[in-house]
Amino acid sequence: MDDLALMVDLHGDGERQSPGDDAVTRRAIALAGLPGRKNLSIADIGCGTGASTMVLARTLDAEIAAIDFVPEFLETLEDNAHRENLGQKIATHPLAMDALPFDDQSLDAIWSEGAIYNIGFENGVRYWRRFLKPDGILAVSELTWLTATRPDALTEYWERHYPEVDTASAKIAILEASGYSPLGYFPLPSYCWLANFYRPIEGRLGAFLERHDNSDAAQAIVAEHREEIAFYKRYSDYFSYGFYIARRSDG
Ligand SMILES: C[S@@+](CC[C@H](N)C(=O)[O-])C[C@H]1O[C@@H](n2cnc3c(N)ncnc32)[C@H](O)[C@@H]1O
Incomplete structure (x- = not known):
């Protein structure tokens, strides 16, 4: 099994x-001004098993x-959508996020x-903009420094794994330079990381290793996750995901 298949399994x-969290998605939906609007056309890009997709479908017309x-993630989303009777609002597409088939100016909102x-944040927001209608909404979460300075070990860790990590002001400047007008930003609270994401992963690591007979590749993935979780627990004052909500501007 290659690394991607192992990640999908985990x-x-x-x-x-x-x-993330359903309440966080709802907060971003409110900041985007989408509630109450009719017949929206939305893309949820890199949806995974669809936690945010389900909130969008429950909340919006x-x-x-x-x-x-990853088709396996989309199958789970389809099952969940059918269970909640939301299947008619959600269409899944096994596609790469940098080769999208939408018509230009066809979407009311892009969620990710x-x-x-x-x-990459800058590449992504620039590429996706063409698919938004004039005044269309972009709502994305992105790894963000919460402070102007931070411990060197943390800078070194995230610059190795995601060199585009930066402050909210820098991310907002990229949005403005890329043809968006910012509507809102907020950092994700730590329960989104610990209770909603890392604790469930920690609970699955043992069974994951057993399923893969403690293979070197599986052990490497477990070690990477443990390192990332330890960094978060130690340095959560300094970074989070930031949620950025912006409107396409054509001025
Ligand atoms: C960190 S997960 C986030 C999933 C989901 N949005 C959530 O918040 O739970 C990133 C997702 O992007 C998908 N992904 C990664 N690279 C992709 C690409 N180039 N094109 C499409 N999907 C991609 C992965 O399969 C994964 O489901």
Whole structure:
């Protein structure tokens, strides 16, 4: 089994594949000004098993294109959508987030929680903009420094894993330079990381290793996760995901 298949095996049973919470998604929906609008067309990009997709479907009058390149995640989302009778609002698409089939200016909103880093924040917000209608909404969460300075060990760790990590002011400047007008920003509270994401993963690591006979590859993935979790627990004052909500501007 290659590393991607192992990651899918470890994360597929999770309710979410990145830090987050239904209440956080609802807060971003409110900041985006979407409640009450009719017949919205929304893409949830890098949706995973669809924690945010389900909140969007429950909350809004919308058709949602749920996009992820892992078909197993999309199957779980489809099962969940059918269980809640939301299947008619959600269409899944096994696609790469940097080769999307939408028409230009066709979407009311692009949603993406904990996923844009896969193609880089600046690259992603620039590429996705064309698919938004004029005044369309972009709502993305992105790894963010919470302070202007921080311990060197933390800087070194995240610059090795995600060199685009930066402060909220720097991310907002990128949005402004890329043709967006910012509407809101908030950092994710720590329960989104610990209770909702890391604790469930920690509970699955033992069974994951057993399923893969303690293979070197599985042990390496477990070690990476343990290191990341330890960094979060030690340095959570200094970083989080930031949720950025912005409107396409054409001025
Ligand atoms: C960290 S997970 C976040 C999932 C979900 N949004 C959530 O918050 O639980 C990132 C997701 O992006 C997907 N992904 C990564 N690279 C991708 C790409 N190039 N195209 C499409 N999906 C991708 C992964 O399969 C994964 O489901």
